[in-house]
Structures are given as structure tokens and as C-alpha cells.
Amino acid sequence: MKFTVKQIAQILEGEIQGDESIEIYNLAKIDEDAKPGSISFLSNPKYESFLYLTNAEAIVVNQGFKPKKKIRATLILVKDAYTAFSKLLDEYAKRLHPPKTGIEAPVFTSKSAVWGDNFYLGAFSYLGENVQIGKNVQIYPQCHIGDNVVIGDNTTLYAGVKVYHNCVIGSHCTLHAGVVIGSDGFGFAPQPDGTYKNIPQIGNVIIEDHVNIGANTVIDRATFGSAILKQGAKLDNLIQIGHNVEIGENTVMSAQVGVSGSTKIGKNCQIGGQTGFAGHIKIADGVRIAGQSGIISSIKQEGLTLFGSPAFHHNEFMKSFVLFKKFPEIAKRLEQLEKASFSSKKGTD
Amino acid sequence: MKFTVKQIAQILEGEIQGDESIEIYNLAKIDEDAKPGSISFLSNPKYESFLYLTNAEAIVVNQGFKPKKKIRATLILVKDAYTAFSKLLDEYAKRLHPPKTGIEAPVFTSKSAVWGDNFYLGAFSYLGENVQIGKNVQIYPQCHIGDNVVIGDNTTLYAGVKVYHNCVIGSHCTLHAGVVIGSDGFGFAPQPDGTYKNIPQIGNVIIEDHVNIGANTVIDRATFGSAILKQGAKLDNLIQIGHNVEIGENTVMSAQVGVSGSTKIGKNCQIGGQTGFAGHIKIADGVRIAGQSGIISSIKQEGLTLFGSPAFHHNEFMKSFVLFKKFPEIAKRLEQLEKASFSSKKGTD
């Protein structure tokens, strides 16, 4: 892909300061190595120093911006540099990797499966009985869509996604490669002889609209009823969501988090990577949890920030942790006091 | 699916109290939102209060049960409510998602592969050379069964399972979507120049009967000999089992556990989610480990309960942890004693 600075300025409705004929092949962050032929942007003034170092040949800046030193790059002045660059990025991404359409061969589609316009079904993908798929859906190769699954409009499933029977996926969702939706919850009834009997998992998974799910993440189906990922939830890679779990609107979860069965997490939470949640607990809205924390009981107060395994208030954890690091020194001080006390006792005897 | 209360009472050999014509479409837990048209059960008396709140229209209860308040739902009285409901659940599950049979097209089957009656081989699945498969086996779409693999009767592999060459899977096993069996163990010989040489992994994996393995879990093959999951072991999703590991009979492991190479875990253990095991250690039978624990040395005493990273006795961990939370207060008390000691010394000088 190739744009001139002039073309870009037209797209962004910006004003050019410098050479408008420069050819742009790539986008780059201002604080990272930019190849020649890159365009970057400056929005946050604290990054201004990078402006004078970058190899980017064009830079989108806010109107009224005045460089303090000489700049090699051409400037494009716009109302809001962040928004303008973001628009450019969307445009670039669409051209770099345009949406796919059409049904490749071979695929397996049951007679009862139906789908909307602009459907992409990659080779070696499978649509079971009564599958219903909306408009503008992309299903990459080697996906398995089980019987009775429903998928909303404008949703993309990358290669090798597996959706078990009866699950429901909303509109504008993105499921990355290797995601598994609707596998059996981990339910076994202990028997008197020490063995376990499988408990059938007859519920399903409901994924609402605008949900993103990272590669190789697994969402188990409910024992009864539905496990639910609510609108706008964003899950990273390799996450485990147990049976009957509920994840609230716009809750964001980093990679390798594990949520045990029947736990309900509120909306607008931010969960750090590798955090684990015990089962059957409830997390209030807006809770923030640092990575590797262990949440073993319900959190009732909204907006708390937690850390530790088991986790408690982030600030209090850090105070305790600082002392933990100094524990040998603290133990020595205790010992010295004991000696002093012993000798002082002797002294006062 | 639709049953009348009358039909269900016949299946369960129960006695009806109330309207026998009610139509049942679903099963539900008594303490969760039941949709109209649901049947539930009451076995444990501590859940009785839910009986008066549930929207379930029929409830299976023990013979002799007398409600304390008026109930809208029809009751079905049986000898053992838990067992009866469990039977109903099995029946419902089988109808909801009946076993599949037949070989879909296209599949890839080597000339030397053999299989028993009632085989389901989903589209885009692959059977390598000399693969031997028993009766009533279901292999969902997009599975890869490597050369010389053996699979016992009544075993189900969901979509996208990959079994490497020479591995053995028993009877009555369930492997969920994306499971990998028999990938190379993580073995590299350090070279003088800082690089690593791959050590060939020539062993295999043996999975005994009645083993369940959760979605995207990985079991590495042994360097020599076999990595073994013994009869009745139950593994959740996204678990890592290193090379040469042995997991004992009826040991249950929650999601995201990691077991390093050559570690042997006893039978009837219960391992909490995200727990990690060092390599080359041995865990006694019946050990219970809380989630996120780190086990860095062998556990010789049977039936211990452990917690922490590194882990020690659960109760002792909790005692230490309670003090860790109060560490700032404890440090302050120490400081005050130091001041007092200093001034008292001055006093006694």
C-alpha cells in the first residue's frame, strides 16, 4: 500500500507543512523505531522529544502545534491528532487485510444451516444442523459450528474456532483462532468408591454483542441455563471461563485469567493477567485487579483495586509486601529486643 | 423437547402431587433463575427456602417431604430425589445432544486404519497409518489422529483434537475441543555456545479408561516410555502436563494447572486451578491443593491440604497470611517496643 502525504492530508482534512509528495507505506508509534516511509502522530505533549528523533517522514499533529526545534518530517495539522491517526489506522488496516467473502471449497454445511449476505466461509469449516448466521459474517477455515448455533451480524471467527451445539454469539464479535465456546463445564459427582460420575451439562453459552475473545480462550457451557459474556466484554488469550459464569458489560480481562464455575463478575472491571477467581463468588462493578491475584471471596465494594493471592486492597498489599521483603531485618530487630529485654530484666532483677 | 409431568413421573417411578398435565421443557437448579416450563429438585434440606421462590413448575422431592408453606409447583415424590433428578438429567442430555454416527465427507483415512461399529467420523478429520479405533467412538470434525494411535470403545473426541503418533487412549474417555495429546516434551540439551539442541522425545502418552480432558489442555509425550493419565482422572481446560508425568486414578485437576516433567501425582488428589508443580517430584495419594499454589518439593504424607506459593499446610498458610495482612501494624508495634526499650534503658541507666 502506498499513499502520498497529500492523499493522507485530504483523508484527514488536514493542512500540510512540508513536502506533500512524500510516499507513505506504513504507520508507526512515535516512540518506537519507525522505518523510512512511515507516518506517525503526536498527541500527548510528553512524547514531543521523540518528534525530533523519529525516522517517520510525516507526522500528524494538533492544529496550532509549533515545533521547538527543526524537524525533518512533513507535518499534517489536524483538529485532533489522536482521532485523525486512529481514522488513518482503521483505513490502513482495512486495506492491509480486507474482509473476505464467498464460500471456499470444500466446506461442510448441513441442509438446515442458513446465512446472510456477504458471508465468508473458509475451506474445511463446518456448519451443523439448524445453524443460523447473520449478515457480513466471516468464518475462517477449519471452524466447527455445532448444531443449533446462532451467530449475529458482522461477527468474525478466525481459523479453528469451535462452537459447541446450542450456543449463541452476538453481532460485531471477534473470536480469535482456536477459541472454544461451549465445552462441558467441569462437573463430576463423587461416588462412594472414589470415582466420579460425569454430570451432564445441558446449558449453553450466550455471547452478547461487541465481545472480543482472544486466541485459544475457552468458555464452558452452563450446567443449566446459560454462561453469559455481556455486551462489550473483552477477553484476551488463553483465558478459562468455567460453567455458569457471568462476565459484565465492558469488563476487560488480560491473558490466562481463570474464572471458576458460577462466579459473576460485574461490569467495567479490569482484570490483570493470570488472575484466578474461586467459584460461586460475586465481583462488584468497576473492580480492578492486578495480575496474578487470587480472588477467593466476593467483592462487594465497587471500584476497589486489589492485589495478592489471596488478594486484598492493592495499597495495603504493597505495604505488607514491602515489609515482607525486609522480613529478615525485622526478625533481627525482634531478636535484638529479646536480648535487650532479657539483659534489662537481669539488670532490673 | 417436551415432557408432561405425568411422563416424567413414570420414568422416575414417582408419585404426583398437583397438576400432572404441565409441560416441561427444561431442567434447572432450585437456587437459580428457572424459566417457566422447568423442572427442578430438592434433596438437601438447606435449599428448602428456594422451593417457595422458584419459577420451576415441577419439583422432584424425597418421599415423605412435607412443604411448610403453599407451593405453586407440582411435586413428584421419589425414593431419592438427587438420584432421580440425575437420571432425568442423563435422559434429557441424551435427547438434547444425541450421539452421532456415520462418516461424513470429506475425511482422510489411511488404508491401514480400522474402526468398530457405530463410528462417527466428522468431516475434515484425519486417521493416520495403523490407527485402531474401538466401538461407539465419536470423532468430531477437524481431529488429527496420528500414525499408530489406539482409541478404546465409547470414547468421544470433540472438534479439533490432535493426537500425535503412537499414543493410546482408553475406553469411555472424553477429550474436549482443541486438546493436544503427545506433543514433544520440553527437552533441550544446552550447548557450549549457549544454544540448545532438541532432545528427541521417543515415548508416548497413555490415557487409561474413564478419563476426561478439558478443552485446549496439552499432554506432552514422554522422552522415553510413557506419560500416563490413570483410570478415572479428570482434567479441566488449558492444563499443561509435561513429559513423563503420571497422574493417579481419580485425581481431579482444575483449569490451568501446570505439571512439570517427570512429576508423579498420586490417586484421589484434588488440585485447584492454576496450581504449578515443579519437575521430578512425587505427590502422595489424596492430597488436596488450593488454587494458585506452587508445589516445589515432594509431598509424602497422604491426604494433606496445602496452599501457597511455595505451598505448605493450608491452615498454617492461612495463619501466616492473616499476619501478613496485618504486617504494617505488627511492624509499628515492634517500633514502639524499640522506642520503649530505648527509653526504659535510659531510665535504668
Next chain:
Amino acid sequence: MKFTVKQIAQILEGEIQGDESIEIYNLAKIDEDAKPGSISFLSNPKYESFLYLTNAEAIVVNQGFKPKKKIRATLILVKDAYTAFSKLLDEYAKRLHPPKTGIEAPVFTSKSAVWGDNFYLGAFSYLGENVQIGKNVQIYPQCHIGDNVVIGDNTTLYAGVKVYHNCVIGSHCTLHAGVVIGSDGFGFAPQPDGTYKNIPQIGNVIIEDHVNIGANTVIDRATFGSAILKQGAKLDNLIQIGHNVEIGENTVMSAQVGVSGSTKIGKNCQIGGQTGFAGHIKIADGVRIAGQSGIISSIKQEGLTLFGSPAFHHNEFMKSFVLFKKFPEIAKRLEQLEKASFSSKKGTD
């Protein structure tokens, strides 16, 4: 496979002491159960006691080795037993699981895809537009190779690997089943209404030569530029590598490690299983980190050994941890001092 001891001695240029007609079917470690028909080796003298216990029927030993007791097994004397056995192991592995070649049917290959000699493309695999593949490459069944992907010579992708568009994989690499390369980085811009907008991820992943990646591991693509796994890096199963991450030469990472976005890890590091790294930090060369550690800030000193979550020096962590285990006893000592101090004060009043 079957060799006589005589044949093996010829391959290893070794001298036989004992019965040269014994038939060998398998290789085994000397300290583990060896089946009859196995060959083993003794290199490290501390394992000599196993020599008198093993069921192995032939043993490779160093020239000049003199057994202290009578041995049933035939000995093969060689210059360096470890190297010789390693050569035998490579030979055995190649025969056990020979490289595959040929294009199975059906596959999906775009018209613009090209490949070199001795190509294996397993059934149900997919090559997108402009894919370029070197010589002696093996791509097992059900792999998805996105548009514009480049793969070097002598690289193997096991079943179900998914490589997104524009990623680059070097020579002599091994990617195990279910690996995902190039999924979108986890980047979302928070909006005023609490929702998140997806930030397009227009970079790629570059995997250099001699890199191994374990089953179901995920490597996200960069937002801009490239996420890089440098030459000789070895990653175990179920690892998460975030966007814009860089992993140095010959760095080894055990299973279930998670590396957050934009973090750079040096060369020759050793990272224990389930360790987590915060984003935007830098780890010096040669750093060693124990399992389950949490690295929340940059490590500037080369060769450090760390432990804990958050992690600090391994030895210091262990000193603090030993005191943590004794915390109840330490708290009691503090309490006794307080009592003593109180009564001594009273005494001195």
C-alpha cells in the same frame, strides 16, 4: 524397529563386551523402568548404582569403564557415552517417526502460493495468497497459513497450527499442534461511555531460525512493526506472548508463562512456568526466574535469579519466605516482649 547390539556398536563405533546378538527394540533411561529389549547408557558416575538394577539388555558406557559388580547386560564401550547415546536417539527418532512428504488431498492452496522441494502438506491444510514456503517444510493436517506468510526451510508445523496474515517464520523451527501466530494484540481504546474501541493491529510476528514453540501457545502480532522471537528461543506449551514483545536469542520459557505487551526479554534467559511479566518492561540477558514469579518492573542486572510475586532476588525471597512460614511464632514472640515490656515498665515505675 529392531537392531542387534552388533549393528548398534557399528553405528557408534564401539566395542562390545558380552552377547552381540541381543535384539534391541527400545531406548530407556538408566534410572527408570526399562523393558526387556532396551538399550540405555551410563555417562554420569552418580547413576552407576542403577547399572546393576536396570532391565536394559545393553548399555553404552565410556571406554575404560570397569563395573564394580557383575552385570547381566552387554556393554558397548565408546569414547563419549552421552554423545553416542544421543546419536542413537536421533537415529531411532527418525525411524520411529520419519519426515513426511507429499501433498495429501484435499488441501486448499491459493494460486499464488509457492513452496520448495520435499514439501509435506497434510490434508485439510490451507495456504492463503502469496504464501512462500521453503524446502523440506512439513505442514501437518488442518493448518491455516494466512495471506503473505513466509516460512523458511526445514521447518515443521504440527496439526492445527494457525498463522495469521503477513507473519514470518524462519528455518529449522518447530511449531506444535494448536499454536497460534499473529492473532490481534489486546488493544482497546476506552471511550467516554465506558465501552472500548478496537485498535487495529497492523504489525506482524517474526519468528527467527531454530525457534521451538509448544502446543497451544499464542503469539500476538504487533500493533505496529513486529513482535519478534529471536534465534534459538524455546517456548513451551500454553504460553501467552502479547503484542510488540521481543524474546531474545536462546531464551527458554516453560509452560504457561505470560508476557504482556511491549515487554523485551533479553537473550539466554530461563523463565520458569506460569511466570507473568507486566507490559512495557525490559529484562536483561541471562536472567533466571523461578516458576510462578511476577515481574512487574524492568530487571537491569544481567544474570540475576528471581522468585516471588512480585519477584525479587531468589535467595532473599527464600529468607523472607522461611520467616513467613514461622510468622505465627514470630508474632507470639513480639506479644511476649510486649507483655514483658509492660510488666517491666510497671516494675520500674
